[in-house]
Amino acid sequence: MGREPVDFSLWLQERVEHIEGVLEQVLPSAETVPEGLHHAMRYAVLGGGKRVRAALVYAAGEASLQTGSEASAQRIALDHAAAAVELIHAYSLVHDDLPCMDDDALRRGRPTVHVKFNEATAMLAGDALQPLAFELLGLMPIAPALTVQATQLLARSAGSLGMVGGQAIDCGSVGHALTGDQLQQMHRMKTGALLEASVLLGGIVAGASSATRAGLESYAGAIGLAFQVVDDILDVTSDTATLGKTAGKDAAENKPTYVSIMGLDGSRDLLRSLCDQAHSALLPLGPSAAHLAGIANYIVDRDR
Amino acid sequence: MGREPVDFSLWLQERVEHIEGVLEQVLPSAETVPEGLHHAMRYAVLGGGKRVRAALVYAAGEASLQTGSEASAQRIALDHAAAAVELIHAYSLVHDDLPCMDDDALRRGRPTVHVKFNEATAMLAGDALQPLAFELLGLMPIAPALTVQATQLLARSAGSLGMVGGQAIDCGSVGHALTGDQLQQMHRMKTGALLEASVLLGGIVAGASSATRAGLESYAGAIGLAFQVVDDILDVTSDTATLGKTAGKDAAENKPTYVSIMGLDGSRDLLRSLCDQAHSALLPLGPSAAHLAGIANYIVDRDR
Structure with missing residues (x-):
């Protein structure tokens, strides 16, 4: 967590505790x-997780709020949107861990849902x-037209x-060679789509202008990919205890990853350029985008 | 199909063909x-199914349309709503047939999705x-507030x-004794909820008055249960070729059913009283509810 200023860490910790209460x-x-x-739904969702998606909703909301707007209604709406993306993420992990998919017994350091239940x-x-x-999402106290967009x-x-x-695509790719472009496409869909949606949801709910939305989209595209590049690097460089899930699994299963296609150094170079792209996209948004910038650094520097 | 007038059969056939095109x-x-x-999504949804839920959306829409409303927008909206309930129904069947659930190899006379793929x-x-x-639902060209309700x-x-x-509840009940009330609660949720939603969605989309909505709710509650009572009767009285799915499965698995709890005659009596309730609920809606009445008879008289 080297590059994070203290106030970002405190903000993130506060948001993580807050969304836990909302969930x-x-x-x-x-x-x-x-x-x-x-019981199983609560086990799947509560008591773990980095809550990156929820943090993105909140940070994008901060960066998009118009002065004079109804602050308390928007706070509630951001809570709903943040909870919604965390629920989608949690459900995808539960299904992904099932025997017919990744067949994983460990998640966030605990037995996976199908093992526990x-x-x-x-x-x-x-x-x-x-x-x-x-x-x-339907319960957000904002204009119905915005709810429909969300x-x-x-x-x-x-x-x-x-x-x-x-x-x-990921399931179908085990044991097959993917090109760099195909791998990127797969990750843009698998991990990037929901991370991007988290950023844009925060913007929609907070009534972002179209200029702000454009900045958010560029930022979101970069951090969406960066997230997966880090995942692939950690699968190689970290261990099971630190990750809270089985390390080295991709290589063992001959899954294509950024590391397997462009090597560890190439993956780290890509990561740096994605991080630069994310920060550049935020410049026009000014100081209210500080927490989005902090999340970009957090994603790149995380060790699990 | 003894009690259905010819015009209802023609209407239903036309609606079934129409929703197939929409899907x-x-x-x-x-x-x-x-x-x-x-490919798997299309296989799961297309080319089969009674399309009862879609028909309920359309029939409830007909019964609820206000004069002077925008007819073409509402037709498109009803198509979207009808497709949405059919997609939810189709997904539930795909998951229900999986080995970890019912482990069924046959559905609508064809291999189930996990067998085929x-x-x-x-x-x-x-x-x-x-x-x-x-x-x-989000693409319906109606007032956003109605879309949010839907x-x-x-x-x-x-x-x-x-x-x-x-x-x-159904999964947890195999081999356990359920009371009649518990069985009813299970079916109200498992089958009834989506059938009821189909009826009410048609009403919402077509701008039903609150009096009409009340009639629709009472009708929907009755046919939701009737549908499951018929399913349980057919599981005992029909054969696999007619049903297009494995007959006698409930008894073989010691699953509680209406027939196992109240017998075949008791189940048929219940069915008659639910059918009466459905027709009574439609009386205040007048002749525009004729196709809803037809669907009630169709559900009760079906042989698969």
């Missing part, structure tokens, strides 16, 4: 019928987290031309 | 990357059909307090 509240209690399903419950928990995300964006980023499409 | 168009082509995923593709196809449904309704009906919650 606690929006998830049905473990005493609500069907109890087992709700069972496969059927894990699948259903993921299936139920997804509509809850759309329900939360719903469209989240739906597209989560679908077959976004996150799930990227996962399908 | 053809809203699903990404099988040539769109990732091709395998899109593989488990990972079936799971991802289901995962991608769900956000496509919400995306379609999104909320669909999200709730598909979630842990609706369809997926019902499936979770």
Whole structure:
């Protein structure tokens, strides 16, 4: 965490604790019928995770707020949007860990949902987290036209031309050679789409001008890719205890990664240029984009 | 199909063909990357199914249309809503057929998606059909406030307090004794929630008055349950070739059903009273509700 100023770390920590409280509240209690399903949904979502997507929603919201707008309604709306992207992310991890996909037993240092419960419950928990995300967007106290825009964006980023499409390409690529372009396309969909959506959702909810939205899009594209490049580097350079998930898995499965295609040094060079692109895109937004800049550094410098 | 007048049969056939064309168009082509995923999504949705949910959207729309409203915009909106509920239904069947759930090899007389493709593709196809449904609702050319209402309704009906919650109770109930009330609660969630949402979506999109909405709700509650009672009866009285799915499966797995709890005669009595309730609820809506009445009879009289 070398490059992060102290105030960013404090801000991020405060946001992570805040979104945890929001998620606690929006998830049905473990005493609500069907109890087992709700228990699994809460286990999948709460008590872990870096909450990068939620932080992006909040930071993009800060960078986009118009003076004179209804601050308290927008704060609530940002909470809903941040919770929605975290729910989509959490559901994708639950399904990704299932035996028919990555068959992973460890996530965030704990047993995965299908190991802790069972496969059927894990699948259903993921299936139920997804509509809850759309329900939360519908509860945002903002202009309905903005809610519709936000719903469209989240739906597209989560679908077959976004996150799930990227996962399908990833599944189909095991043991196959991908070109650098194909790998980039896959990651733009698999990880980039939802990270980008998080940034843009913050902008939409806070009523960003079209100039601000353009800056957010360029920033989001860069950090979306950077995130995956770091993941690939960490899979090679880190260990299971630090990652909280199985290290070295990509190489063991002969999965194409940035490191396998462009080497460790090439991957680090790409990472630096993506980080520069992200910071340049934020310049026109001025000082209110400071936390977005902090998240870019955080993504690049993280060790898990 | 004894009680259906000819004009209802023609109307239903025309609507089934129409929604098939709409679904053809809203699903990404099988040539769109990732091709395998899109092929599986199209296989899961197209070329089969009774399209009861789509028909309910259209019939409820007819029963709710205000004179002087923008007819062409509402026709497009009803198409989107009808496609959305069919996509949610199709995804639920794909996931329900997976080995970790019902482990069924046959659906609509064809191999299930995981048999035709593989488990990972079936799971991802289901995962991608769900956000496509919400995306379609967002594209309805109606007042954004109505779109938000429709999104909320669909999200709730598909979630842990609706369809997926019902499936979770169903999974947990195999080999356990359920009371009649518990069975009813399970079915209200598992099958009833989405059937009810279909009726109410048609009403919302077409700008139904609150009196009309009340009638639609009562009708929807009755046919939602009736649908499942018929399913349970057919599982006992029909054969695999007629059903297009494995007959006698519930009894073989010791699953609680209406027939196992109240017997075949008791189930048929319940069915008759639900059908009466549905027709009574439609009386205040007048002749524009004729196709809703036809669907109630169709649900009760179907043989697959």
